[in-house]
Amino acid sequence: MSAIRDSLIQLITETSTNLPPDVRRAIKRAQLQEEVGTRAALALNTIIDNIVSAEEDVQPICQDTGMPTFIVHTPVGYNQLELEKEIRQAVVEATRLGKLRPNSVDPLTGKNSGDNLGPGTPVVHFHQWERDDVEIKLILKGGGCENKNIQYALPTDLPGLGRAGRDLDGIRKCILHAVYQAQGQGCSAGFIGVGIGGDRTSGYELAKEQLFRPLEDTNPNPVLAELEEYILKTANQLDIGTMGFGGKVTLLGCKIGVMNRIPASFYVSVAYNCWAFRRLGIVVDAKTGEIKEWLYRDRPEAMERPQGGFDLKNAVVLRAPISEEQIRSLKVGDVVLIEGEIHTGRDEIHKYLMKHDAPVDLQGGIIYHCGPVMLKDEQGNWQVKAAGPTTSSREEPYQADIIEKFGIRAVIGKGGMGPKTLAGLQKSGAVYLNAIGGAAQYYARCIKKVNGVDLLEQFGIPEAMWHLEVEAFPAIVTMDAHGNSLHKDVADHSLVKLEDLKEPVFA
Numbered sequence: 001m002s003a004i005r006d007s008l009i010q011l012i013t014e015t016s017t018n019l020p021p022d023v024r025r026a027i028k029r030a031q032l033q034e035e036v037g038t039r040a041a042l043a044l045n046t047i048i049d050n051i052v053s054a055e056e057d058v059q060p061i062c063q064d065t066g067m068p069t070f071i072v073h074t075p076v077g078y079n080q081l082e083l084e085k086e087i088r089q090a091v092v093e094a095t096r097l098g099k100l101r102p103n104s105v106d107p108l109t110g111k112n113s114g115d116n117l118g119p120g121t122p123v124v125h126f127h128q129w130e131r132d133d134v135e136i137k138l139i140l141k142g143g144g145c146e147n148k149n150i151q152y153a154l155p156t157d158l159p160g161l162g163r164a165g166r167d168l169d170g171i172r173k174c175i176l177h178a179v180y181q182a183q184g185q186g187c188s189a190g191f192i193g194v195g196i197g198g199d200r201t202s203g204y205e206l207a208k209e210q211l212f213r214p215l216e217d218t219n220p221n222p223v224l225a226e227l228e229e230y231i232l233k234t235a236n237q238l239d240i241g242t243m244g245f246g247g248k249v250t251l252l253g254c255k256i257g258v259m260n261r262i263p264a265s266f267y268v269s270v271a272y273n274c275w276a277f278r279r280l281g282i283v284v285d286a287k288t289g290e291i292k293e294w295l296y297r298d299r300p301e302a303m304e305r306p307q308g309g310f311d312l313k314n315a316v317v318l319r320a321p322i323s324e325e326q327i328r329s330l331k332v333g334d335v336v337l338i339e340g341e342i343h344t345g346r347d348e349i350h351k352y353l354m355k356h357d358a359p360v361d362l363q364g365g366i367i368y369h370c371g372p373v374m375l376k377d378e379q380g381n382w383q384v385k386a387a388g389p390t391t392s393s394r395e396e397p398y399q400a401d402i403i404e405k406f407g408i409r410a411v412i413g414k415g416g417m418g419p420k421t422l423a424g425l426q427k428s429g430a431v432y433l434n435a436i437g438g439a440a441q442y443y444a445r446c447i448k449k450v451n452g453v454d455l456l457e458q459f460g461i462p463e464a465m466w467h468l469e470v471e472a473f474p475a476i477v478t479m480d481a482h483g484n485s486l487h488k489d490v491a492d493h494s495l496v497k498l499e500d501l502k503e504p505v506f507a
């Protein structure tokens with residue numbers, strides 16, 4: 001294998017499995033701010049436990065390794081075509097090793113390429129520079145947070161904040177609204193990159209570029225430096241908290257860039273990144289292809305496995321088939337421990353189940369919104385490499401019908417679901433269980449056996465229905481069978497807090 005390919009595989013592996021020091025420091029600061037015993041503290045402890053496990057076992061921090069996006073700077077005259085080939089081969093190899101989930105899907109056929117290659121994937125941006133070395137930066141930004149990106153065309157009217165005009169205060173309102181609308185669905189506490197100006201495309205690119213800035217830098221533009229500081233402080237008054245459970249810390253970082261616009265357009269583009277903020281970089285010798293330096297790692301930050309995760313003293317054990325009576329006895333805030341068999345099901349499975357029978361009996365069963373990273377061992381048996389929850393709100397159009405049709409009693413996911421599902425839970429006698437988003441190693445540890453898989457050929461690894469045997473799999477009831485939803489409560493409360501911020505600050 002060429003030295004450059006080896007360097008690229010190291011970059012991908014480290015980015016997927018070893019969270020950068022500046023991100024770790026931000027998460028540790030958040031942990032110190034949340035009161036011991038709260039749901040937010042519990043979620044942060046689980047997240048830190050997961051970060052430690054991922055590093056120790058060299059496994060993906062989160063099962064969703066996103067759209068691999070490389071930003072490359074090369075010296076004048078360097079062969080970029082050859083480097084792109086090496087990047088593509090390194091991506092294939094990292095996928096084969098289970099460091100990346102196969103994530104490249106044809107939107108027309110639904111076919112997963114299986115190796116992360118396809119039109120548009122991976123994303124590689126090349127630039128030339130006057131230096132002699134090659135610099136390669138990589139971000140793995142998962143779909144849950146990518147779906148919470150948002151773009152505003154000013155002027156506009158925003159819920160809670162009123163008119164956002166074409167000025168600095170209008171920009172302020174858009175950024176605060178961007179944090180509010182993400183709630184916990186992008187696995188808060190999160191980071192945002194903001195692009196002011198440009199057109200629809202370059203504005204989003206500028207926003208994403210901000211995510212490559214070190215978290216502890218200071219914006220050279222004093223106006224933007226002040227705005228970044230204001231947003232970081234103020235967004236944390238929204239009380240959305242980690243996973244949208246409520247709490248003091250909602251935003252962990254804010255970086256803002258600006259570029260010129262044309263007179264008719266005024267865009268504010270926001271790229272939202274979850275706590276699993278996986279971006280790293282390497283400087284490579286242009287002649288040998290060997291790594292000379294790692295970026296973002298100038299001040300290492302060790303993490304220790306925390307004490308005090310889920311409070312299991314009063315945890316309710318759920319084992320399928322679950323009775324309606326047991327489900328109706330649960331209420332929002334209860335901690336449950338799941339034992340026995342659960343079945344993964346996400347976008348393709350929900351769409352499929354609307355028109356077809358289930359491949360297994362789901363009566364009294366538990367569906368897990370999850371697209372795991374799976375590898376076969378030498379004996380040909382499937383092994384779970386990463387298996388945290390995916391964003392549940394995507395299944396909102398289907399979930400209530402699926403619960404009723406198949407007699408499902410519990411749905412595990414993250415970020416919560418909407419009013420249709422809440423009504424469905426009440427009608428059919430079912431609950432929504434929030435697992436900690438991104439805690440893919442933590443939950444992989446709870447999976448003791450793969451009992452089987454259905455629809456693998458049709459939908460690919462992330463979207464297939466995996467039948468998993470779990471032990472002591474913890475989650476929190478956040479939507480119960482009595483019409484209560486923690487997600488609705490937190491969203492309503494944060495809207496009130498947002499309204500408090502409508503008066504101009506940057507006049």
Ligand code: SF4
Nearest residue numbers: 062142144187274438
């Ligand atoms: S931490 Fe959450 S939002 Fe981020 S990649 Fe994982 S599942 Fe997606």
